[in-house]
Amino acid sequence: MSKANTTVAPSGEELVFTRPASLVDRPTHYCPGCHHGIAHRLVAELLDEMGVIENTIAVASIGCSVFLYNYIDADGVESPHGRAPAVATGVKRARPDKFxxxxxxxxxxxxIGMAEIIHAANRGERISVVFINNTVYGMTGGQMAPTTLIGQKTTTCPAGRCLEREGAPIRMAEIIAHLGGTAFCARGSLDSVKNIRQAKKYMRQAFEVQAKGFGFGFVELLSGCPTNWRMTPVAANKRIADEMIPYFPLGVYRDVVADGTCGSMVAGGE
Structure with a gap:
């Protein structure tokens, strides 16, 4: 809980859960049960708690994620589809003092952004990435994504994803963790209070490795898309627990601070 979450109401009662200062006070456009709103709140809480909001530049790509600028009270840049890591690289190199x-x-x-994310991580760019994995293309109508699970039905694979035809769902956290410039990589989930709290801890670590100059930080968040999954929000949360987490295991995949190699990351940087 951010420091901004404790205040006093006009009645004199202490409010222990309020809107983070960096989260814009406006109605959400996201579908009922969508987890983007939870992810936005976690981002805002961390920017407040770390004291970096005034020095932050956020970069969002095309998709439901692009509307980040409507909800986070920070400077922002919109990038072409998939190119956010490349844009963020340019921003950070031009303004290394910025978060x-x-x-x-x-x-x-x-x-479409696989090349950009792979090479940004491999170079050890001093940026942080928040990756929302809901196993589907959300904004464009529920088409199959690289992360769509085997058997999952979408508008472009109505009979369900087939291993022989479309290949296996991609596990991004495992890929990013094995690249030389990655300083922190983890996967969390937004399906339960327990997992949300843990996801925030992972996000903080991904942000802190950038702040300390150690390298590239990456956190994947398993999220629900009830509209395109054709499910209720409750059923979507259950699907994350029963189907997504077994295939996309939660946890830390790389942490140079914990394994004591952060010194070499700094020494090898620009």
Missing amino acids: VFTYQGDGDLAS
């Missing part, structure tokens, strides 16, 4: 992060979905980052 720079990207906010991207799986239809963006893991598909």
Whole structure:
């Protein structure tokens, strides 16, 4: 909980859960049960708690993630589809004093943006990435994404994704963790209070490795898309727990601070 979450109401009662200062006070346009709103709140809480909001530049790509600028009270840049890591790289290199992060979905980052995310991580760019994995293209109507699970039905694979025809769903956290410039990589989930709290801890670590100059930070968040999954929000949360987490295991995949190699990351940087 951010420091901005404790205040006193006009009645004199202490309010212990309020809107983070960096989260814009406006109605959400996201569908009922969508987890983007939870992810936005976690981002805002961390920017407040770390004291970097005034020095932040957010970069969002095409997709549901692009509307980040409507909700986070920070300077922002919109990038072409999949190119957020490349844009963020340019911003960070031009203004190394800024805190720079990207906010991207799986239809963006893991598909048309695969080259950009791979090479940004491999170079060890001093940026942080928040990756929303809801196993579907959300904004464009529910098409199959690189992360769509085997058997999952979408508008472009109505009979369900087939391993022989479309290949296996891509596990991005595992890929990013093995690249030389990655300083922190983890996967969390937004399906339960327990997992949301843990996801925030992972996000903080991904942000802190940038702030400390250690390298590239990446956090994947398993999220629900009830509208395109044709499910209720409750059923969508259950699907994350029963189907997504077994295939996309939660946890830390790389942490140079914990394994004691952060010194070499700094030494090898620009």
